[in-house]
Every structure is written in C-alpha cells, then in structure tokens.
Amino acid sequence: MTSDTTASAPTGRPWNDLSRSPRERAELLVKAMTLEQKIAQLHGSMQTIDIYSLTADMGSLSGEEMEQLAAQIRVERHVAGIEELGIPRFRITNGPVGVGMGDGHPSPPATALPMTIGLAAGFDAALAHEYGSVIGSETATLGQHVLEGPGVCLHRLPTAGRNFEYFSEDPYLSGVMGVAVTRAIQGHDVIAMGKHYVVNDQEYERFRTNVEVDERTLRELYLLPFEMLVKDAGIAAIMSAYNRVRGTYATENRYTLHTILREEWGFEGYVQSDFWSTRSAAPSINAGLDHEMPDAKWLGEDNVKAALQDTSLEIETVDRALVRRYTQMIRFGQLERPYAPGEIDAEAHGAVSRRIGEQIAVLLKNENGTLPLDPGVGTIAVIGQATYVDQACLGGGGSSKVDPLYTVPPVPGLQDVLDGLGSSDVITKVTVADDLSNLAEARSAAESADVVVIMAGLVATEGADQADANMLNDQNRMIAEIGPVNPRTVVVLKDGNPILMPWIDAVPAVLEVWNQGSEDGHVVADLLLGVVNPSGKLPTTYPRSWDDTPFAGHPERYPGTDEGAGYPVIRYTEGLRMGYRWYQSEGIEPLFPFGFGLSYSTFDISDLTVGPTETDGTAPLSVEVTVTNTGDRAGAEVVQVYLELPTSAGEPPRRLVGFAKVRLEPGAAERASVRIDPAATNHPLSVWDDGAHDFVVVPGEYTVHVGTSSADTPLTAAVTVR
Known part of the structure; x- marks a missing residue:
C-alpha cells in the first residue's frame, strides 16, 4: 500500500520524534521495516520493460529512440511509498538546467533557465545562488523531493554532449558555481544530487567505456568540484556515472564511492545510480551504492535475497544504504511534508531567468562599435535557421530538458524591447533552410537592411557527443556568405559548447548568449540594444582549430582504443594539461581564451x-x-x-x-x-x-x-x- 502523504507522528512511530537527530530517526525507521519493505525501498518503481536493449549503447540511439526512452523516464521517477510506516512516495526530478523530467503524468512544466555552461560564464556565485533558488523553489512547489543536479563534470572534451549542463573546464570555477547552486536548492528543503561521479566527461559509449586517469590528475581536476560540493555545500546525494573507472564500473567502485567519498571527504549523504547504470546487486551495495534508479533490475527482491542467502551481501549493508537516504529525507523534513503541489510563479521566475541570462552573455568581438545597436537604426534583418530564429532556444536535449511554462521567441522579444524603447525600427526575418536552399533570399535581405543579426548555434544532447566542433547544417557557410554582405552584421551564438569559427573575420561583432531558455527573445534584444551591458566571461576555451586541441592525433584520449578488454579505453594522457592549462603549456594561442569577454x-x-x-x-x-x-x-x-x-x-x-x-x-x-x-x-x-x-x-x-x-x-x- 502506498501513500503520497505522511500523517502527524502517531504513537508507535519513534522515527517521527522530531527531538531525535535525522540519523537516529532513520535508524529507528529501518529497524521497523520487514526485509521485503527494505528491498522495495532500494530501487525506483518504474516497471521493468524491454528497454535494456535500447540502452545497451546510448550513443547509437536515434533522436526518436531518445524521446521514447525519455518518455519512459519522465513518468516513473519515484520510489513507492509505504503508508503504514509513514514513508511518502519519493519523487525525483531531473536537472540541472531547471526542473526537468519529474515524477508526474506528464512531467510538470517549469521555468526553462539558461544552460549551466552559461551560468558559469557569469563568474558570479551570487548569480548562481539565484539560479539554484529558482530550481529549488520550483522543485518544492511541484512536490518533488530530489533535484538531480548540479552536474560538475568538466569540459575536458569540447564536443562532449553534456557540456551544456556542466559548468566549466576549470575545477575551481565549477566547484564555486556548484556549491552556490547546491546551497540554494537545499535551502528549499530539496535534496540536491551532484553528478556524474566521476570522469563521465564524454557521452560516447558511456555505458561501456573505461577511463584510465592517473591519481594526481583525478584529484586536482576531476574530483575537485565534487570534493567542494561535499565539504562546502553539504550536498545530500551523489549520482554515480555510467562509465568504468580504472576497469571497474563507477557504480561498483569502492575506491571512489567509499574510500574517497566517505572516508576521506566525510560524505554523509547517499549515492544513487544514474538511470540503468547499476551493474550488480552485492558488489554495488558493498562498494557504496545506496539506491538504484529507475527500476529493480539489480536491487530487486530475487537478487538481494539471493545475495543475502549466499552471504555476498549482509543485511547490515542493506540497512546502511537505507539509513543514508532516509537521513537526508528527514534532514529536509520530507517525511512530514504532505504532497500538495502548487503553481509556479511563471512571471516572477521568468524575470529572474531574464536577469540571469543578461549577465552571462559573452561579447567575443565588437569592431567599430557595432554593438550596441541604435534603437533608431531603421531596419533589422534577423537571419538564421529555424531552431535559432523561429523559437526560443531551450537547448539541452535528453533527460534534463525542461518543459517550459512559456517561451519568448527571438522576433517577438526583439519587438517587445524596441517598443519599450519607443523605437519604430522594422524587423524582417528570413528562416534559412537547413540545406541552405534559400540562401539567396537571406543575402538579399541582408543587403537591403540597415543592420543584420545572424542567429546561429548548436543544441547538444545527452547520449551523443558531437562529431566535431562545427555547427550543424552548414551554418559556417551560411555566416561566411551572408556576413560580408552588410558591414553592420552581428552574429548571435546560441550554443552549449565551444564552436569553431572559420568565418570570424567576415563579421565585425559576435555575441555568445548560449542556449537561453524561456526568455531567449527578450535577453538577446536587451543585449543587442544596450539595455544591458554584457559582462560574461568564457568558462571554457574556444580553439582556433581542432588540431590545436589535446585530441588531434590522440585517439587514446578520445574516443579511446580497443586494448583487448572488449570495450573502449579512454586514457587521460594529457594529464593536468586540460583546458586553458593545455594551451598555455603548449604555447598555443586559442581563438578565445578561458575567462575572456568584452564589454560595451x-x-x-x-x-x-x-x-x-x-x-x-x-x-x-x-x-x-x-x-x-x-x-x-x-x-x-x-x-x-x-x-x-x-x-x-x-x-x-x-x-x-x-x-x-x-x-x-x-x-x-x-x-x-x-x-x-x-x-x-x-x-x-x-x-x-x-x-x-x-x-x-x-x-x-x-x-x-x-x-x-x-x-x-x-x-x-x-x-x-x-
């Protein structure tokens, strides 16, 4: 029998005694449970379906298959409650770029915030706290208990599919931002979950690949932001990654899950698997995994009872896993909180999103004072492919995608801001076909306009890395051919990864705004027209060419090589020379360095x-x-x-x-x-x-x-x- 609510503490439930510590209460609760109840609480409640063949190689999934998988994840992100013990249905929602796929039918809409990579460009912990507060508030309002974020893996690979939801190539900047976001989320009595632990810095073959990295590099770079989350933010949960770490799956790696996380850092929270990343029953729980999501493939009743029977697993270890999770639930008052979802203040949170978005844009180039635009310029031609000019660029495909409460597309947003400035400028728009078949029409519009704004970019996705660092659909050629037509041309980049810019000399101004989310149209207009002054700094290096990166000519670094193990092995042989450290160590001048950003x-x-x-x-x-x-x-x-x-x-x-x-x-x-x-x-x-x-x-x-x-x-x- 399940329940969405928890009654006030009745006689006979000592774990509801608020005078006891969260851990004491958790221990009393676990002590009162039957074995079957304990096992039922070790895993999510998604019904096991024929989906494992689909997830065997996430990197090979088509867009349609990813959507099918996402639909399954969307409606089954919970652990069934136990009414007789007062344990509520444990509701989990994805992040970290807003309240993503949560437990609901369908998943509830929320504020689509700018991508996390953009937040890091703000170089502002207070701004990150505002961002996290929106997420925490909306998670709580929607009756969810856990927000799966922040993500603090690093931008080791410029083309990694999830860079948009990670902060930076720098571990310190990532840690500072992650700590601020975590504190804000947990300030709303929501469990924050740092991910993906650890070295899940690429999506290619993420279910199979093995990462080999020396201890010094692991400690100084890739573990560092997680260490900051644990020690500085008191984060309540960590999500283990899909990949192997030095030959052992992250969900079974005792060295990372126990020795480092608990013995060395003093982590007191719980560890949840990434969805379908659990690979075993006894080895995983013994290593330090506490909770399997989204179903019971491994930590179900048959497997756990068999492991207990053959003594490869002890009941005390099962109890330990549950006590860890219940301690955090009790810490945030989640046993007492009734399920009473409310309504998000879309207008207020949209205003925060707009303010954040305006402070994270990076002005990369601005020759001859091209920007900001004069509100009385005359005619403005907005040109680009549909994703970037016809709709708000929400960005970030995969399980973290947010169903937006509303969106502001580019042209309506630009018109709003022009009207607010009392401008009579006329906007024209040309949506360039993905195959560039109407490029002549776009060139003609550019020639006749007083100002041209080309909107281009990239929307990356979980489950796949980019083939290279170029924008898709031949957007480089689009910009190269349209840019020189009008001397007052601005390129607005909407992306979640650093991109190559072979056309950089063809245009006088380039503004990086990232995948902005709901308020895209207003944010870009405010920046272009000087209502706000861009102040962002690049949180990751933009190379001049792929040959300048650590990966050119080094397949062992990425995508890895077959060393006879039966799976790809990726070796971090660049060591500490990652990101801007690589360019400085090698004496290579990037197109735009880490930390760079101009101003008006x-x-x-x-x-x-x-x-x-x-x-x-x-x-x-x-x-x-x-x-x-x-x-x-x-x-x-x-x-x-x-x-x-x-x-x-x-x-x-x-x-x-x-x-x-x-x-x-x-x-x-x-x-x-x-x-x-x-x-x-x-x-x-x-x-x-x-x-x-x-x-x-x-x-x-x-x-x-x-x-x-x-x-x-x-x-x-x-x-x-x-």
Whole structure:
C-alpha cells in the first residue's frame, strides 16, 4: 500500500520524534521495516520493460529512440511509498538546467533557465545562488523531493554532449558555481544530487567505456568540484556515472564511492545510480551504492535475497544504504511534508531567468562599435535557421530538458524591447533552410537592411557527443556568405559548447548568449540594444582549430582504443594539461581564451597588492586591485586571479584560484579583494602527492597573476613559501 502523504507522528512511530537527530530517526525507521519493505525501498518503481536493449549503447540511439526512452523516464521517477510506516512516495526530478523530467503524468512544466555552461560564464556565485533558488523553489512547489543536479563534470572534451549542463573546464570555477547552486536548492528543503561521479566527461559509449586517469590528475581536476560540493555545500546525494573507472564500473567502485567519498571527504549523504547504470546487486551495495534508479533490475527482491542467502551481501549493508537516504529525507523534513503541489510563479521566475541570462552573455568581438545597436537604426534583418530564429532556444536535449511554462521567441522579444524603447525600427526575418536552399533570399535581405543579426548555434544532447566542433547544417557557410554582405552584421551564438569559427573575420561583432531558455527573445534584444551591458566571461576555451586541441592525433584520449578488454579505453594522457592549462603549456594561442569577454564599456585594473609576500604556506593570501570603469556605460568586470606554482611542483603554467565581479558606473573605481586560503577545499596552493596520499604545499616562489582572462594578466606579484 502506498501513500503520497505522511500523517502527524502517531504513537508507535519513534522515527517521527522530531527531538531525535535525522540519523537516529532513520535508524529507528529501518529497524521497523520487514526485509521485503527494505528491498522495495532500494530501487525506483518504474516497471521493468524491454528497454535494456535500447540502452545497451546510448550513443547509437536515434533522436526518436531518445524521446521514447525519455518518455519512459519522465513518468516513473519515484520510489513507492509505504503508508503504514509513514514513508511518502519519493519523487525525483531531473536537472540541472531547471526542473526537468519529474515524477508526474506528464512531467510538470517549469521555468526553462539558461544552460549551466552559461551560468558559469557569469563568474558570479551570487548569480548562481539565484539560479539554484529558482530550481529549488520550483522543485518544492511541484512536490518533488530530489533535484538531480548540479552536474560538475568538466569540459575536458569540447564536443562532449553534456557540456551544456556542466559548468566549466576549470575545477575551481565549477566547484564555486556548484556549491552556490547546491546551497540554494537545499535551502528549499530539496535534496540536491551532484553528478556524474566521476570522469563521465564524454557521452560516447558511456555505458561501456573505461577511463584510465592517473591519481594526481583525478584529484586536482576531476574530483575537485565534487570534493567542494561535499565539504562546502553539504550536498545530500551523489549520482554515480555510467562509465568504468580504472576497469571497474563507477557504480561498483569502492575506491571512489567509499574510500574517497566517505572516508576521506566525510560524505554523509547517499549515492544513487544514474538511470540503468547499476551493474550488480552485492558488489554495488558493498562498494557504496545506496539506491538504484529507475527500476529493480539489480536491487530487486530475487537478487538481494539471493545475495543475502549466499552471504555476498549482509543485511547490515542493506540497512546502511537505507539509513543514508532516509537521513537526508528527514534532514529536509520530507517525511512530514504532505504532497500538495502548487503553481509556479511563471512571471516572477521568468524575470529572474531574464536577469540571469543578461549577465552571462559573452561579447567575443565588437569592431567599430557595432554593438550596441541604435534603437533608431531603421531596419533589422534577423537571419538564421529555424531552431535559432523561429523559437526560443531551450537547448539541452535528453533527460534534463525542461518543459517550459512559456517561451519568448527571438522576433517577438526583439519587438517587445524596441517598443519599450519607443523605437519604430522594422524587423524582417528570413528562416534559412537547413540545406541552405534559400540562401539567396537571406543575402538579399541582408543587403537591403540597415543592420543584420545572424542567429546561429548548436543544441547538444545527452547520449551523443558531437562529431566535431562545427555547427550543424552548414551554418559556417551560411555566416561566411551572408556576413560580408552588410558591414553592420552581428552574429548571435546560441550554443552549449565551444564552436569553431572559420568565418570570424567576415563579421565585425559576435555575441555568445548560449542556449537561453524561456526568455531567449527578450535577453538577446536587451543585449543587442544596450539595455544591458554584457559582462560574461568564457568558462571554457574556444580553439582556433581542432588540431590545436589535446585530441588531434590522440585517439587514446578520445574516443579511446580497443586494448583487448572488449570495450573502449579512454586514457587521460594529457594529464593536468586540460583546458586553458593545455594551451598555455603548449604555447598555443586559442581563438578565445578561458575567462575572456568584452564589454560595451572599458575597464582598467591597477595597484595590485598581495600579502603576505612570505609565508609558511598556511596563512591566507590577500589580493587587492583597483578596478576603474574608464568608459561611458555602466558595466561589470571580472577580476581573475591565477597562481603560478614553483617549477618543482611540475604543474601547468597557471591555475584559477579566485575571482571577483565588480559592477561600476562610468568613471567610478572600486577596490576589489580576493582571498586565497591554502586550507580551502580547492587546495589553491597545493598539489597532489601520491606518497603522502594528500595535497601538499610545495616550498618555493609562487607568482600571483591578476587580470581579466587567463591570457591577459598584466599584474603580477611574488609570494615565497618557506
């Protein structure tokens, strides 16, 4: 018998005693359960259907097959309740770009926020908290208990299918953003779930592939944001990945799930499998997996009872898994909370989404003051393929896709903003066919317009990586042929991955707005017309060509090679040289570096002070600079602090260790301060030492580099660590 509600604490249910700690209550609850009840709570309640053949190789699924799979996941994201014990139906919804596929018939609509990669471009933890608060609030309003997010895998591969829902190529930036989002979600008494643990940095063969990575690289890069989620945000849940890690599936990997996560980091939450990533019963639970989703393929009654019978599994281990999950449910008051879904304030949350979207756009190029556009320019031709000019670009295919409450398409949004400015400009639109068969019509419209706005981009999807870093449907040729026709042409990029831009010299202005979500039309219009000043910075490097990336000529790095194991093996042989670290280590100039972003204003940073300049490696460092708005528009600049470690540390040239976003009126100046604490969870001064099995500070001279991107750090200071 199941229930959606939990009555007030009756006599005989000591686990409802609010004076006890969450763990004590969870232990009492588990003690009262029968074996069958315990097993029923180890897994989701989706009815097992003939879907495993479909998921055997997710990378080979067609779009239609992905939608079929998504439809099954959409309506069965729960664990059945047990009314006699007061355990509610446990409702789980996907993230992390808004409330995605939740438990409902159908999944309830929500605010479609900008993609997570874009949020990271804000370089603003407060903005990330607002983002997470919208998600947490809507999850709670819809009666859901768990939000599967944030995702903190890294942008190791520029073409990875899920980069849109991960933050950055930098572990520290990813961690800061993830911590802020997690705290905000859990502030609404919703369980946040960090994913995908760990090194699920590509979608290709994700059900089969094995990732080989050395310990130092694993610790300093790929584990670091997860460590920050655990230690700084108190995250309640972690989702294990599909892939193998050093030959063992992530769901069975005791070293990552237990030794690191619990013994070393002190994680007290529970671990859920990604959907259908569980591969066994006893080995998975023994390793540290606590919950199987979405069904009972492995942790069902027959398998668990058989494992208990042959002693490959102990009942205490089953109890441990349940206590971990119930502790978090009780921590957030979910046993007492009735199921009473409400209505989302679409207007209010849409306004937040619009404000966030406007602060994360990155101005990549702006020759001759092309932007912002004059509201009285005359005629504006909006040109692009249907995905980018006919509808709001929601982005992000797969299980995290949000069913939007409403959308603002590009042309209506542009018209709204023009009307608000009292402009009589005329908008024309040409929807370019995917095969470019009407390119002549688009060229003609561009020639006759006063301003041309070309909208182009890419919508990536879970389950598949891109074939390369080019936009689909020959959009490069579209831009290359239309761009030179009109000297006042702006390219607006709507994507969730870095892309190649062979046409970059053909246009004077490029604005990266990402997959914006519901408020696409308003956000882009506000940015183009200067209602707001773009202030985003790239959270990932944009290469000039694929040959400049770590993967050109290195199939062992991606897509992996067959080493006789029967599955692909991907080796992270680039080591620590990932993202901007790769380009700096190899002396390669990217098209646009990590941390880069222009403004409609100009800024100057000066008067760097760093102290102390000599330390034993335990004292926090204070970094201060003066930021001055030297332009004629209000705007924001991001001060970025990078650290160069002593040569003996054997590190890439620099690592990001701090940043501060400063908003200034024209002519105003402000002192910006960044604190670098050696004891912080991102280990800013430390390197991983295999011998010590810990992070250690290397003695020597450290150089502090301060600037406005990873490639533009004009201010430096030396710090000696004794």
